[in-house]
Amino acid sequence: MTEHPTVAAFGRSEGKLTVGGVPVDRLADRAGSTPYFAYDRQLLTDRIAQLRAALPEGLNLSYAVKANPMPAVVQHLSGLVDSFDVASSAEMLVALDTTVPANRISFAGPGKTDTELRQAVAAGVTIEMESENEADRLVRIGELLGVRPRVAVRVNPDFALKGSGMRMGGGPQQFGVDAERVPALLKRLGDTDLEFLGFHVFAGSQNLRAESLIDAQRHTVDLVLRLAEDAATPVRYVNLGGGFGIPYTDKDQPLDLAAVGDNLSELLTGRLRPALPEARVVVELGRYIVGESGVYVTRVVDRKESRGKTFLVVDGGLHHQLAASGNFGQVIRRNYPLAVGTGFGAEPVETVSVVGSLCTPLDLLGDNVTLPRADVGDLIVIFQAGAYGLTASPTAFLSHPAAAEMLV
Ligand SMILES: *Cc1c(COP(=O)(O)O)cnc(C)c1O
Numbered sequence: 001m002t003e004h005p006t007v008a009a010f011g012r013s014e015g016k017l018t019v020g021g022v023p024v025d026r027l028a029d030r031a032g033s034t035p036y037f038a039y040d041r042q043l044l045t046d047r048i049a050q051l052r053a054a055l056p057e058g059l060n061l062s063y064a065v066k067a068n069p070m071p072a073v074v075q076h077l078s079g080l081v082d083s084f085d086v087a088s089s090a091e092m093l094v095a096l097d098t099t100v101p102a103n104r105i106s107f108a109g110p111g112k113t114d115t116e117l118r119q120a121v122a123a124g125v126t127i128e129m130e131s132e133n134e135a136d137r138l139v140r141i142g143e144l145l146g147v148r149p150r151v152a153v154r155v156n157p158d159f160a161l162k163g164s165g166m167r168m169g170g171g172p173q174q175f176g177v178d179a180e181r182v183p184a185l186l187k188r189l190g191d192t193d194l195e196f197l198g199f200h201v202f203a204g205s206q207n208l209r210a211e212s213l214i215d216a217q218r219h220t221v222d223l224v225l226r227l228a229e230d231a232a233t234p235v236r237y238v239n240l241g242g243g244f245g246i247p248y249t250d251k252d253q254p255l256d257l258a259a260v261g262d263n264l265s266e267l268l269t270g271r272l273r274p275a276l277p278e279a280r281v282v283v284e285l286g287r288y289i290v291g292e293s294g295v296y297v298t299r300v301v302d303r304k305e306s307r308g309k310t311f312l313v314v315d316g317g318l319h320h321q322l323a324a325s326g327n328f329g330q331v332i333r334r335n336y337p338l339a340v341g342t343g344f345g346a347e348p349v350e351t352v353s354v355v356g357s358l359c360t361p362l363d364l365l366g367d368n369v370t371l372p373r374a375d376v377g378d379l380i381v382i383f384q385a386g387a388y389g390l391t392a393s394p395t396a397f398l399s400h401p402a403a404a405e406m407l408v
Contacts, residue, residue, distance in 0.1 A: 004337040005247065005254055006292045006383050012354065017341040017381050018297075020408030024341035027406065028205050028220050034379070035298035035316030035378020036404040039386055043293035048080040051289070055259035056268050060282040062106070064242070065091045066255075066292070067286025067387040072407040074098060077289065085284045086125075089116045106284075108154060117141050121149045121242045126237065128154040128200045130176055132185055133280030139192045147217065148193055149296065152237050153186070154200040155179050157223055161216040161243055165206025166329060169241075177201070179223060183230040190232035198279060199224050204238075208245040210256040214245070214263040221267050227277050238272060238279045240264075244288035248384050249334040255288075280370055283324055287387035294386025295322040296403070297341060301357065301380045310352040314380050317363045320403040324365050324382050326355070338366045341381035346372035354380055358398045377379040391405055 011018035019027060019038040028034050051061060060082035065074055068234050071094050074084070078098030086092045087109040095105045102124040110130045112120070115136060121141050129135050129151050142149040158179045160170030168175050177185055189196050201220045207213050220240050228235045248255045264283070270282055298316030305311075318325035326333030338354060340346070350373060354366035365382060374380065390403055 004250060004383070006179060007337050007339065009292065012038065012297070012344050015344055015346065017293060017339060017344040019295060022408055024381060025244045026253075027115055027408065028297065028299070028379060032299060033401070033404060035296060035314070035320055036322075036355075037294055037385055037390055037405060039068070039070070039290070039294040039297050039405075039407045041076055041407055044073070044076060044290065045080065047289055047293065048077070050257065051285075054257045055283070056261065058263035058281075059268055060265055060280055062239070062282045062284040063289055064284050064286035065095055066391075067336045068290040068389070069391055070405050070407065071095055071096075073290065076407060080363065081289075089119045092120060092123060092204045096125075103150070106152065106200070108202070114141065118145065121145055121147050124150065126150045126197055128152050128239070130154050130174075132177065132181070132188075132226045135185065135189065135192075135194065135282060138194060142193055148195050150195045150197055151189075152197045152200050152239065153177055153182055154202070154221065155182055155223065155227065157201050157203055159203070159216070159219045161204035161207060163207055163209045164204030164212075164243060165245065167204045168406060169201065169203035176200075182227050186227070186232065196231065196233055196245045198235040198239070199227060200239035200241070202239075202241035202284070206245040207243045208247065208252055208255050210259040213243060213255075213260050216241075217267060220267075221271050225271065226239070226397050235239060236278050236280060237282070238276065239282045239284060242283050242285040242288070244285055245289045246287055246384065246387075248336055250337070251334065280288070288408040291384055291387035294384075294389060296324065296382040296385035296389060298356075298380050298382070300374055300376050300380060303376055310350060312354045312374055312380065312384050313357065314354060314365065315357055316403065317365065317400070318393065319356075319392050319395055319397045319400055321365070321382060321385055321389050323388055324385070325362055326364070327362055328388065328392060334363075335366050335369055335384040338369055338371075339381045340372050340374045341379040341384075343372040343374060343378065343386070349373055357400060
């Protein structure tokens with residue numbers, strides 16, 4: 001069997017998996033405890049290089065911080081991407097601590113409070129408005145602070161991204177202003193002291209089908225060009241969204257990035273540049289940038305037999321890495337790639353289930369996986385932990401200790 005591409009990208013040394021060149025057991029000693037998350041700095045750098053090679057020159061690459069907001073990760077990426085997309089004021093502050101200037105940070109998300117809007121206006125980031133109400137509040141806040149808010153309209157498109165793991169556009173949505181309501185909003189904005197920059201369209205997430213992404217990008221450009229006709233000032237910002245997926249399970253085929261890049265190149269030079277010459281055109285990616293570069297490492301604390309089945313019970317679980325248990329929006333539970341980090345590359349000899357330490361049957365990390373022999377003290381590595389890991393998990397559930405995080 002060929003190795004899963006995400007697994008194959010990691011290093012190995014003397015029968016152990018390495019992250020950033022350091023064996024996982026050494027990292028456990030360095031962290032002082034297990035479980036831990038480790039993110040491979042070089043894999044992050046390599047991923048950005050792959051994206052730069054595939055995407056057209058002049059297209060801006062934005063990192064969606066919510067995928068992994070660890071400050072060290074955001075700092076590392078700040079030297080590699082063009083801009084950041086944040087979805088809370090805490091994420092905004094992490095982004096502002098980097099060298100990326102405020103005018104390259106955009107703030108999206110429904111339900112922004114007045115406090116968050118004030119922070120965003122004061123900081124000078126671009127606020128992606130999700131409703132007419134948000135626009136009205138921004139006008140007041142701008143007057144109050146004596147600062148002209150920089151705004152874009154997040155548009156809920158009149159189409160959906162087919163085959164997405166998570167749909168975030170099309171039909172009724174809490175995200176964005178319905179496309180058909182945008183012309184009226186633009187008219188109102190013309191009478192306010194908001195600095196209108198452009199449009200943001202985000203149709204969905206976790207898509208592995210290039211043809212679906214290409215289709216959505218074409219529709220997005222059609223929509224933006226149509227809406228731009230109603231803008232009072234030239235459009236200076238077009239955020240085309242992202243949605244690039246990663247292969248979580250053995251059944252998933254990696255995205256054909258070259259095909260997506262070629263289409264973006266055509267759209268940029270053939271349509272957007274001629275019609276909107278002043279626009280900074282952006283794609284925003286979260287999991288595609290960080291997801292495959294991280295692992296969750298947890299130690300076997302018990303090995304038990306129950307009616308013919310072997311369980312490896314580990315010191316971690318869904319409270320740190322919910323997604324691997326299949327409870328983070330998945331329809332069908334499938335195992336994430338998983339390995340014995342302290343017996344890496346050894347012959348698989350047995351079928352076991354890897355379960356976490358929480359007192360609930362939901363805490364299943366690997367269901368009937370074929371692995372090399374692992375005993376108490378061995379380290380189990382769960383891949384695809386770089387995005388929506390620790391911060392997307394119910395860390396307080398059952399009050400177990402926290403997991404460490406390291407960028408290596
Ligand atoms: C979550 C989110 C992203 C990132 O999604 P990924 O699937 O991680 O790439 C990008 N843009 C917006 C607006 C988001 O809400």
